[in-house]
Amino acid sequence: MSDKIRPSHGAIALVVLSLAGGAACSSGSAKSSSTTSTVVNSSTSSSTSTSSSSAPATVSSSSSSSAPPSSSTTAASPSDPEQVAKAFFAAWVKGDASAMAADAESGAVVTAAKSAAASGTSGYVFSNCQGAAGSTYCTFVHPGSRLVVRVGNQSMKVSEVTHAALDAQGVAQEFANAWESSNSDAMKVLGSVAAANQATALEADAPNASGVTNCSGAAGSTYCTISSGAHRLTIRVDNPSLTVIEFRLAS
Numbered sequence: 001m002s003d004k005i006r007p008s009h010g011a012i013a014l015v016v017l018s019l020a021g022g023a024a025c026s027s028g029s030a031k032s033s034s035t036t037s038t039v040v041n042s043s044t045s046s047s048t049s050t051s052s053s054s055a056p057a058t059v060s061s062s063s064s065s066s067a068p069p070s071s072s073t074t075a076a077s078p079s080d081p082e083q084v085a086k087a088f089f090a091a092w093v094k095g096d097a098s099a100m101a102a103d104a105e106s107g108a109v110v111t112a113a114k115s116a117a118a119s120g121t122s123g124y125v126f127s128n129c130q131g132a133a134g135s136t137y138c139t140f141v142h143p144g145s146r147l148v149v150r151v152g153n154q155s156m157k158v159s160e161v162t163h164a165a166l167d168a169q170g171v172a173q174e175f176a177n178a179w180e181s182s183n184s185d186a187m188k189v190l191g192s193v194a195a196a197n198q199a200t201a202l203e204a205d206a207p208n209a210s211g212v213t214n215c216s217g218a219a220g221s222t223y224c225t226i227s228s229g230a231h232r233l234t235i236r237v238d239n240p241s242l243t244v245i246e247f248r249l250a251s
Helices: 009-066 069-079 081-094 097-103 107-119 168-180 184-190 193-201 203-208
Strands: 125-132 135-142 145-152 158-165 209-218 221-228 231-238 243-249
Touching: 081 097, 081 107, 081 125, 081 135, 081 145, 081 158, 097 107, 107 158, 125 168, 125 184, 135 168, 135 184, 168 184, 168 193, 168 203, 168 209, 168 221, 168 231, 168 243, 184 193, 184 243, 193 203, 193 243, 203 209, 203 221
Parallel strands: none
Antiparallel strands: 125 135, 135 145, 145 158, 209 221, 221 231, 231 243
């Protein structure tokens, strides 16, 4: 009777092994589920990461290649006569015939520019640009001389280059033109620093100025008059140096 009631050691061992195996299986299943979950998340993260990194790169590349800043600069330059004149002048200073030809209407313009360069190209400063008869005339001044570059407003090409020495009246006129354009650098090339400062102090009269009207000489100087509304201004040029040495309100 005791044999029937008491379980055998083998049965107990079998039960223990069965329970252990079940626990191990459950644990293994849990680990497998955890591992699978990790793989799925990793795959999703990887896919998201790939999508995220590839999309901005494509947009950035497309944006930078479709709108280069150089296209805007290239389009703006030929529409501005002053910039065309300045580009031609820069090539003239360097003696770059090819660059001058690129902005010139004909080879004759380049030939004229080369001839003007014979007396030197250094020391010139941009003064002003004025329009007339479908062209823009840009003037570059030098002590005692000027270079005028004419640009066709339609062709946007340089059609004429003229170089001329200045007499006392010419110096006064170019000084007045620079004053009307508020160009102190050009005034300092054509006159003394004191005269340039005097002119700057009277800039309020510049918009109504009519240019040099008459000149007369006395005591080694030439005195030229500018009318500006009810005012008259006097430009005094030193004859030996052809330099403006005084700019004052006459009345």
